[in-house]
Amino acid sequence: MKIEWNKVTRFSATLALILFAALPFFGFWLGRTYGSAKQYERDMLIELQRVSLEPYPTATKVIDYVPTAPETGATVVDGSCWTNSIAAPFRADAWRCTVGNDIQDPCFEIKGDVKTLLCIKDPASPASSLALTLTKPLPKPGKISAPGSAADGAWLIELKGGIMCSPFTGTLPFSDKGDVATYGCSDKRLIFGINADKKIWTAKVGTLSSDPKIFPPQMTSSSTAPVAAVWK
Numbered sequence: 001m002k003i004e005w006n007k008v009t010r011f012s013a014t015l016a017l018i019l020f021a022a023l024p025f026f027g028f029w030l031g032r033t034y035g036s037a038k039q040y041e042r043d044m045l046i047e048l049q050r051v052s053l054e055p056y057p058t059a060t061k062v063i064d065y066v067p068t069a070p071e072t073g074a075t076v077v078d079g080s081c082w083t084n085s086i087a088a089p090f091r092a093d094a095w096r097c098t099v100g101n102d103i104q105d106p107c108f109e110i111k112g113d114v115k116t117l118l119c120i121k122d123p124a125s126p127a128s129s130l131a132l133t134l135t136k137p138l139p140k141p142g143k144i145s146a147p148g149s150a151a152d153g154a155w156l157i158e159l160k161g162g163i164m165c166s167p168f169t170g171t172l173p174f175s176d177k178g179d180v181a182t183y184g185c186s187d188k189r190l191i192f193g194i195n196a197d198k199k200i201w202t203a204k205v206g207t208l209s210s211d212p213k214i215f216p217p218q219m220t221s222s223s224t225a226p227v228a229a230v231w232k
Contacts, residue, residue, distance in 0.1 A: 059199040061229035065155075067093075067108035067118045070131035079132045081107060081117070084142050086169040088155035088232070092144045096169070097132060105169050106155050107132055122156065122164060123231060151196040154230035159203060163187050163225075175208055176216040194227065201227035 070076070077099045085094035085106040093109040095117060104119040107130075114134075121128040147153045157165040165185040173181040173190060181190035185205070193204045206222035 060196075060201040060227045062150075063123075063229060063231045065108070065123065065231045067110050067120070069110055069113065070116070070118060070129060071126045074126065074129055074131045076131045076133060078135050079104065079107075080135050081138055083139065084144065085155070087167045088153065090144060090147045090153040090232075091155075092141050094155070095138065099130070099132065103169075104130060104132065109138075121166065149196065151194040151201065151230075153232050154194075156231040157183055157191065157194075157203070157227060158229040159185065159205070160226045160228050162228075163189075165191055165203075173208060174216055175219045176214075177219060179204075179206070179219060181208075189221075192222075201230070203227050 079097050079099035081095035081097035083096050085091065085096050087096075088094035088106040088108075091106070091108075094106040095109075096103065096105040097107045097117065097119065098104070099119075107117040107119040110116055110118055117132040117134065119130040119132050155167060159165065163185050165183040167183050168181065175192075179192045181192050183191035183203075185191065189205045189207055191203045191205055195202045195204075202224050203226075204222065205225045207220050208217040209220050211217070
């Protein structure tokens with residue numbers, strides 16, 4: 001069939017009607033798709049800017065944590081403690097406790113309350129805390145030694161960007177080069193050492209290979225991160 005481009009035919013008229021009807025829907029779909037993609041890009045850019053432009057700490061905050069009574073509505077559990085804390089080994093008021101089959105460490109004594117301990121993972125997040133009601137008296141505390149350096153004894157570390165890191169209280173991960181990790185962080189990185197020689201402390205952070213065929217695992221990334229705050 002010969003198509004005459006300058007002549008209106010039934011075919012061209014039908015095609016024009018179809019395009020005329022479909023064009024608004026196509027434009028709407030294209031706008032939604034493009035808008036979603038651009039919104040995703042904007043959200044990612046905002047998040048990157050938030051982390052990168054967060055004020056650089058002028059000095060690492062060293063916080064001597066003082067436990068207070070659990071807030072109203074806090075989760076209350078029964079448990080007992082059998083030894084001093086491994087996470088906070090230089091505090092006589094910190095304990096390693098059991099709640100059912102779970103281990104809670106550190107759990108802190110609350111001044112004026114001999115029946116309740118506060119097991120806490122993040123002071124800025126009360127929802128992460130447990131009010132532990134003792135089912136039996138605390139044991140006699142072991143000998144508490146003094147920390148060997150300023151960096152010792154932190155039971156919680158915050159890196160720049162709000163990354164929270166807690167100490168390992170069991171087997172410590174290590175690399176094939178002998179690097180030993182002492183903290184695990186909320187972004188899946190590990191801390192392999194802390195330098196507290198300057199006002200702004202720094203942490204050597206990295207990741208280890210997860211390949212089960214390689215043991216000891218290799219260090220797959222390594223960098224230095226400023227420490228915003230530590231809780232002792």
